[in-house]
Amino acid sequence: MxxxxxxxxxxxxxxxxxxxxxxxxxxxxxxxxxxxxxxxxxxxxxxxxxxxxxxxxxxxxxxxxxxxxxxxxxxxxxxxxxxxxxxxxxxxxxxxxxxxxxxxxxxxxxxxxxxxxxxxxxxxxxxxxxxxxxxxxxxxxxxxxxxxxVTQRERAEGRLRLLHAVRERIGQSLDVLRIVQDLADVTVPGFADSAVVALTDDVLRGEDPHLSPRIVAPLLRCAATAGSDGAGVLPRVGTILLPGLFGERLPGEPTLLPTESEGRALPTVLVASFTVRGRLLGAVVFHRRPTTSQFEREDLLLAADITARTATCLENSLRFSREHIVMTALQSWPRKQPETTRNALEVSQRHRHEGHGAGSWCDVIPLSSARVALVAGRVEQSGVSAVATMSQLRTAVHTLAALDLEPHELLARLHLTTRRLAREQRELSDVEEPSAGCAIAVHDPVSGLLDIARAGNCFLAITRPDGSVEPEPVPVGSLLGADGPPFPSRTYILQPGSTVCLASRSTGASSLPVEALTRALSHPRQPTESMADALERLLGPEEVLLVARTQRLPEDHVAAWDLPADPAAVADARRLAGRCLEGWGTPADRFTVELVVSELVTNAIRYGAPPIALRLVRQPHLLTCEVEDASMTAPYLRHARESDEGGRGLYICASLTDSWGTRYTASGKTVWAAVGLPQPESDRRGG
Structure with a gap:
């Protein structure tokens, strides 16, 4: 040719x-x-x-x-x-x-x-x-x-590009509606001319899905759409979709549904379901117009990869929802202020909750002799592990506070607890080791003393009754679990009506601007609720706030006497306590109070060192008996034998009182015992 x-x-x-x-x-x-x-x-x-x-x-x-x-x-x-x-x-x-x-x-x-x-x-x-x-x-x-x-080559490359786009885009959000909308948007028009995604009501409510039915297609609710089917209007989001849209039976694997066009059956509808371990999450239907290329076998494999990715993201979203519920339960702020602290402080609490689980916490802890501890802290990590660490640290704070430790000493013990938790987490998994910031303030309504200590950069400020604000009463300390003690601390004497503000704050956080906080705190006559409302707008995500207005116990609620280091003073102490109860009209058992006072004074005279002092502190629900001496020797509870002539003093006190303990000062120690007071019937019923 x-x-x-x-x-x-x-x-x-x-x-x-x-x-x-x-x-x-x-x-x-x-x-x-x-x-x-x-x-x-x-x-x-x-x-x-x-x-x-x-x-x-x-x-x-x-x-x-x-x-x-x-x-x-x-x-x-x-x-x-x-x-x-x-x-x-x-x-x-x-x-x-x-x-x-x-x-x-x-x-x-x-x-x-x-x-x-x-x-x-x-x-x-x-x-x-x-x-x-x-x-x-x-x-x-x-x-x-x-x-x-090169049709097959180009289609194969197009499928790879689409699969890459699916993996890049789907899963960036933990919201189920956002996930399925991303699925619809990323597959139209590259994979289909239109897409309709439906989910079960269990998934939309954030609950565990049921096992997928094997008989008929279930009723699903439209969750996302994209494109146009060329024949009519796509269903609206939220409407219930009849099973016919997905065939008579919802397929376990991607399936082609042929449609009639000009007398020919064309594979232009592809249906796939979202299932994880046999549980049905939803389904998707892809539609191509007859003028577009029909679906092929390779498209079924691609649809299987897409739906598997989407199902995994939906399951992660459901798991996040459940973790969010757990975190919300563990981190449910604010909590009700204990009744036993209302004579010392008027407290308002706030929490800017956003579901990230940052592990912030605050507490109002009643201590002995009407004293109150204010605590605010934040775990530096986030998620469920951070909330779990927060719960453990919060429990440790309550336990250490019951020992009547000074704030800086309490932070030192809490630092050791944080280091132990870090070692345990490092052995169990590769998660980031926890560290935390914490601020503690202990207020004594009898003397007006405020002892404060600070680990990390948790916010701490004091407002005087004249409106002057001290935004940084102690410098920033090292984090718990990091460098360790000593932690900055200081002691103040506050007048009644002073305001103490504590707030959690992460390291390097730009929230809680000091100038704005100072302006919000410079109104000492504002109620604590109003002041907390103004400060709440300045909080960052997952931060907590405590605003406390200090008070003093009335003078007639405290009685104190100096006692000689003479065994004969025990009888005088009993008489003084009995007369004080008569003068107060306190509904306490006189015999119990006199016996407790007798045992505490006897221990101080026998094992302590002068000077010795007796003090009674009256609260609406509690009467505290204290004996102070100059010795640092700590008493301990022991069970005496039948032949022993002594050693039963603290055992008697522990049996007759609600609680007892020892706290140390620079000049000695104080042994105290708290006797519960009977309440009127209306108080017991919460009236």
Missing amino acids: PSPQSPESDGTPVEGGGPDNARGRRPDEPDGLDEAVLDAVFTQSAVGLHVLDRDLRVVRVNTVAAGMRGVPQEQVVGLPASEAYAPFADGVDESVLRDVLATGRPRREVLLRGRPPGDPDREHVFSTSTFRLTDRRGRTIGVVTTAVD
Whole structure:
């Protein structure tokens, strides 16, 4: 078969040799090899060949090539390129052909999309390359274009790109509605013309899903849509979807549902469900118009990957919801102020809760002799582990506070507890070791003393009755679990009506601006609730706040006597306590109080050191008996034998009182015992 000739070519051999020599033909080369190769390429090659002359008219094509199958050669030969290849969606860019014709620079790997006449139901992608043709004298006679069907390659690459986009986008949020909306948005229009995502009511409520039914498709609620189905309006979000949308039975694996179009069944609907360990979370239906390429087997595999990713993200969201409920239960602020602290402080609490589980906490802890401890802290990490650590630290604070430790000493013990928790977590998992900030203030309503200590940069401020504010009464200390003690501490004497403010704050946090807080605190006559409302707007996420207004116990609620270190003073102490109870009219058992006072004074005279003092502190629900001496020797509870003549003093006190303990000062120790007072019937009923 002769090759196409240019009209300007006269077939004259090139000077210097015959035609065979001009082509560099070997002597042993068989005759007609060029024609045989050209014939084989045009009749047997799967690569499409399209020869155009200088006017860009089709001269010859190989009809067996992909894209031109089933098209007689005479239908395209002689036609301009723009008309011959009109079935392709993008058409033919004649400017590219003319550029190759003029410059000789080939154009390679140009993608062309369209529906060839041999397969009008599917869109194909062809990779085309164009080269200039010249005759033996170097004159331009036209261009030749090769076309290779790369539809499967392009679709495979498109599926990979879509899967990458799915993994990048779906799962960035822990909100179930956001997850399914991201699924719909990322698959339309790249994978389908429209998508409808539905979830079960259990998932929408944040509850554990039930096992997937095996008989019929369940009722699902529309959660997200995207695109247009080309036939009608997509369902609105929130509406209940009938099972027919997903077929008579909800498939366990992605399934194609054929639809009728112009008398043909076309696979244009793909249904897949979201299941995790046999539990149904929801389903999705993808729809393609008949004019779009139908779904293929590879699309089912891609849909399986997409739904598996979505189901995992939905399960993570449900797990987060459950953890959020746990964190909310563990971190339910504010708590009610204990009744036994109302004579010492008027307290208001706030918590800016956002569900992150930062592990912030605050406490109002009643101590011996009407004293009250205010505590605010924050674990530096976040999540359920941080809330669990917060609960452990909060329990440790309550336990250590019962020992009547000074604030800086309490923080030192709490630091050791934090280090122990860090070692345990390091052994069990690779989570970040916990550290925490904490501020403690202990107020004595009898003397007006305020002992404060600070670990980390938790906010701590004091407002005087005249409106002056001290925003940093102690410097920032090291974190609990980090460098350790000593922690900064200081002691103040506060007038009644002073305000103490504590707030949790993470290290390096930009929240809680000191200037704004100082302005909000500089109104000492405001009620604590109003002051807390103003300060709450300045809190950062997951921060807690305590605002406490100090009070003094009335003078007639405290009685104190100095006693000589003489055993005869025990009887005097009993009489003084009995007369004090009569004068107060306190409904306490006189015999119990006198016996407790007798035992405490006896221990101080026998085992302590002068000076010795007796003090009674009266509260609405409690009467505290205290004996102070200059010895640092701590008493301990022991069980005496039948033959022992002593050693029963503290055992008697512990049996007759609600609680007892020892606290130390710079000048000695104080042994105390608290006797509960009977309450009126209305108080016991909460009236």
